[in-house]
Amino acid sequence: MTAPEAPAHGLLFLVGRVFLPFAAGYFLSYLFRTVNAVLGPVLGEELALDAAAIGLMTSVFFLAFAGIQFPLGMALDRFGPRRTHAVLLVIAAAGAVLFSQGDGTPVLTLARAIIGMGMAGGLLAAMKMFALWFPGQKLPLVNGMVLAAGGAGAMAASAPVHAMIALIGWRQLFVVLAGVTVLVAVIILVVVPERRAAGAPVTLSDQLKGLRLIQASPAFRAVAPLVMTTQAAWLSTQSLWFGPWLRDMAGLDAGPAAEALFVGGLAMIAGYAFLGWLAERLSRIGIPVSFVAAPVTLVFIAVQAMLALGSGLPAWVLTAAFSATGGAVIIFYADMTQRFPAAMAGRVNTTLALYTFGLGGVLQILVGLVLDLFPSGEGGYSPSGYLAAFGGWVLVQIACFVWYLACRRHC
Numbered sequence: 001m002t003a004p005e006a007p008a009h010g011l012l013f014l015v016g017r018v019f020l021p022f023a024a025g026y027f028l029s030y031l032f033r034t035v036n037a038v039l040g041p042v043l044g045e046e047l048a049l050d051a052a053a054i055g056l057m058t059s060v061f062f063l064a065f066a067g068i069q070f071p072l073g074m075a076l077d078r079f080g081p082r083r084t085h086a087v088l089l090v091i092a093a094a095g096a097v098l099f100s101q102g103d104g105t106p107v108l109t110l111a112r113a114i115i116g117m118g119m120a121g122g123l124l125a126a127m128k129m130f131a132l133w134f135p136g137q138k139l140p141l142v143n144g145m146v147l148a149a150g151g152a153g154a155m156a157a158s159a160p161v162h163a164m165i166a167l168i169g170w171r172q173l174f175v176v177l178a179g180v181t182v183l184v185a186v187i188i189l190v191v192v193p194e195r196r197a198a199g200a201p202v203t204l205s206d207q208l209k210g211l212r213l214i215q216a217s218p219a220f221r222a223v224a225p226l227v228m229t230t231q232a233a234w235l236s237t238q239s240l241w242f243g244p245w246l247r248d249m250a251g252l253d254a255g256p257a258a259e260a261l262f263v264g265g266l267a268m269i270a271g272y273a274f275l276g277w278l279a280e281r282l283s284r285i286g287i288p289v290s291f292v293a294a295p296v297t298l299v300f301i302a303v304q305a306m307l308a309l310g311s312g313l314p315a316w317v318l319t320a321a322f323s324a325t326g327g328a329v330i331i332f333y334a335d336m337t338q339r340f341p342a343a344m345a346g347r348v349n350t351t352l353a354l355y356t357f358g359l360g361g362v363l364q365i366l367v368g369l370v371l372d373l374f375p376s377g378e379g380g381y382s383p384s385g386y387l388a389a390f391g392g393w394v395l396v397q398i399a400c401f402v403w404y405l406a407c408r409r410h411c
Contacts, residue, residue, distance in 0.1 A: 014133060014134070016191075017191055017192060017193060018129060018130070018133050018192060018193070019130075019142065019145070019146070021184070021187050021188045021191050021192050022081075022085070022125065022126035022129055022130075022146060022188070022192070023126070023145070023146050023149035024149070024184045024187070025085055025089060025121075025122050025125070025126065025184055025188065026122045026123050026126055026146050026147075026149050026150050026153070027149045027150065027152055027153040027156070028089075028092075028119070028122070028153065028177070028180065028181055028184060029119040029122025029123065029150070029153065030122070030149075030150035030151070030152075030153030030154050030157070031153040031154075031156050031157045031161075031177070032061070032092065032096070032115050032119055032177070033061060033119065033153075033157075033235070033239050034153070034154050034157040034158075034238055034239040035157040035161055036054070036057075036058045036239060036240050036243075037157065037158070037238065037239060037240055037241075037242050037243040037261060038157060038158060038161050038162050038165070038243060038254075038257075038258050038261065039161065039165070039170055040054045040058065040240055040243055040244075041243060041244070041247070041254060042165060042170060043057075043108070043170075047103070047104060047105075047108075049105060050372065051244070051368040051371050051372050051381070052365070052368045052369055052372055053105050053368075054240070054368065055240065055364045055365045055367060055368025055369070056105070056109060056364075056365055056368070057105060057108050057109045057112055058112065058239060058240045058364055059236075059360075059361040059362070059363075059364035059365050060109050060110075060112045060113040060116060060361065061112045061113070061115060061116035061119075061239075061361070062116060062235060062357040062358070062360040062361030062364065063113070063116070063357075063358060063361035063362075064112075064113040064114070064115075064116035064117045064120070065116040065117065065119065065120045065353075065357040065361075066353070066354050066355070066356075066357035066358030066359075066360075066361060067117070067358070068117055068120050069120065069124075069350040069351070069353050069354035069357070070350065070351075070354060072084070072088075072120050072121060072124065072350050073124070073347035073348075073349070073350030073351065074347065076121070076124065076125060076128045076347075076350070077128075077347055080194060080195075081121070081125035081126070081128040081129040081132075082129070082188060082189065082192045082193075082194055083189070084121055084125060085121040085122075085125035085126075085185075085188055086185040086186075086188045086189045087185075088117070088118045088119070088120060088121045088125075089118060089119075089121075089181050089182070089184055089185035089188070090118070090181075090182060090185050091114060091117060091118035092114070092115050092117070092118025092119050092181050093118070093178040093179070093181040093182045093185070094114060094118070094178075095111050095112070095113070095114030095115035095116075095117070095118055096111070096115055096174045096175070096177050096178035096181060097174070097175060097178045098110065098111040098114060099111035099112065099115065099174050100170075100171040100172070100173075100174035100175050100178070101171070118181075120353075122150075123146070123147070123150070123330075123349075123353075124349045124350050124353055126143075126146045127139075127143060127146075127333060127334075127349050128349065129192070129195075130142045130143065130146070132195045133195060137280065137283050137284060138280060139280075139334045140276050140279035140280045140283060140289050140292075140331060140334045141276045141277055141279070141280035142276070143276060143330070143331075143333065143334050144272045144273055144274075144275055144276015144277065144279070144280075144331075145272070145273060145276060147272035147276065147327055147330055148268075148269040148270075148272040148273045148276075150268070150272070151265050151266075151267075151268030151269035151270075151271075151272055151323070151327075152265065152269060153265075154238065154261070154264065154265040154268055154323070155262050155265025155266060155268075155269070156265075157261075157265075158258045158259070158261035158262040158264070158265055159258040159259050159261070159262040160262075161173070161258075162254065162255065162258035213340075214340065214347060214348055214351050215351060217339070218407070219336065219339055220336065220351070220352075221407065222403070222404055222407030222408055223290075223332050223335070223336065223404060224352060224355060225400040225403055225404070226297065226329070226332075226397070226400040226401055226403070226404040227329050227332050227333075227352055227355075227356055228352075228355045228356050228359050228400075229359070229393070229396050229397045229400045230297055230300060230301065230326075230329045230397050230400070231329050231330070231356045231360065232356060232357075232359040232360040232362075232363045233304060233326075233363065233393055233397060234300070234326040234327070234329070234360075235356075235357065235360035235363075235364075236360050236363040236364045236367060237304075237307075237322070237390075238264070238322070238323070238326065239364075240364055241364070241367055241371075241389075242261065242264075242319070242322075243257055243261070244371070244380065244381060245307060245386060246260055246261070246315055246319070247380055248376060248380040248381050248382075248383075248386070249307070249310055249383065249386060250315035250318075252315060256315075257315075259316075260315045260316045260319045261319060263316045263319055263320055264316075264319040264320055264322065264323035265323065266320070267319070267320035267321070267323040267324040268323040268324065268326070268327060270324060271323065271324030271325060271326075271327055271328075272327050272330075275292060275293075275296065275327065275328055275331060276331070278292055279292045279293070279331055279334070288335065289331050289332075289334055289335045290331075290332065290335050290408075292328070292331055293328050293329060293331035293332050293335070294401075294404070294405075296325050296328035297325075297328045297329050297401070298401060299321075299325045299328075300322070300325040300326050300328060300329070301394060301397045301398060301401065303318065303321045303322050303325060303326075304322070304390055304393070304394050304397070305390075305391065305394045306318060306321075307322070307386070307390050308386055308387050308389075308390035308391035308394060309387065309391070310383050310386070310387075332352075333348075333349055333352060336348050336349075336352065363393065366389070367389045367390075370385060370388050370389040370392075371385045371386070371389055373385065373388075374388065
């Protein structure tokens with residue numbers, strides 16, 4: 001029920017004209033999403049921002065991202081991912097230009113919100129497009145590969161961004177990123193072919209009916225809490241709080257911390273690619289993709305517990321483990337997409353993303369507020385702060401995992 005019959009085009013066509021343009025869009029989305037892990041300490045020193053202010057400024061990316069998920073899903077299903085994503089990328093570029101001019105929390109926060117709105121289609125537009133062009137059994141693999149492109153974006157947002165800030169400054173960096181974003185928007189409009197699913201919704205009533213159907217689904221209710229809480233932890237930590245953790249808990253300066261995050265980006269690429277490949281292979285013999293996503297997600301929760309407790313493992317090991325396993329929850333998106341018709345794929349993914357990114361934005365603020373309660377006296381935060389912030393959220397994720405296991409047999 002998920003994908004239309006595979007179009008009669010070769011691999012080069014699908015890779016060059018469908019996959020790569022959307023992979024480039026998601027690369028940029030992830031770069032903008034995670035850049036504050038390196039940029040946050042720079043802004044804190046240059047503009048005298050505390051943890052709560054940096055958390056707010058960073059979190060509005062996710063809050064704005066979440067805020068347009070329902071209209072985004074309807075636009076993806078009504079107008080198609082090609083046009084919708086290109087328009088949003090231009091909006092993101094405008095936000096990047098505004099960010100480059102910011103001199104305080106209000107302007108930087110507004111700019112991050114605009115960027116978040118513009119990047120809201122980075123992954124979800126790609127998933128919708130792939131659901132239109134690829135057979136359902138290939139979706140875990142293709143989605144895993146585009147997620148690997150996001151890992152490359154995370155790598156670019158680490159040591160390379162640190163080097164670029166030292167070379168040209170963070171303001172000029174965002175001007176360059178704005179130009180690249182506009183270029184990708186043009187490529188998507190010019191290169192990507194148009195394709196629509198049969199039964200695409202026409203009226204607003206049809207759109208809203210589909211949304212109600214998705215949220216009433218027992219399968220959605222079973223998996224949504226687990227996806228929300230684990231991906232919120234992934235987004236909150238990787239995009240901002242991993243940088244301070246590496247400084248305070250691992251004792252790394254800015255340069256070595258950026259290098260550790262770069263290793264995390266490599267692990268993220270490898271993890272996404274391997275998990276997507278594994279899920280696709282197992283689906284060929286009738287094993288659901290959730291049988292890959294669930295156990296790896298449990299490992300991800302365990303890694304967070306190690307971060308909260310201050311494990312004695314090397315920083316790069318923990319960074320790699322966190323990054324390699326944190327994306328497993330995204331596989332649940334492919335699982336949910338296959339449970340509904342292709343014409344609803346946009347709304348299925350954006351409904352999950354609405355709650356996930358909204359919670360991710362709130363969690364970033366909460367972590368900042370908790371850490372501010374435990375200053376170390378040396379310009380950072382104490383181990384007790386990370387235990388309270390990270391460890392408390394681990395308990396929430398464990399409860400949601402138990403809920404998922406209890407509900408799974410009824411879905």
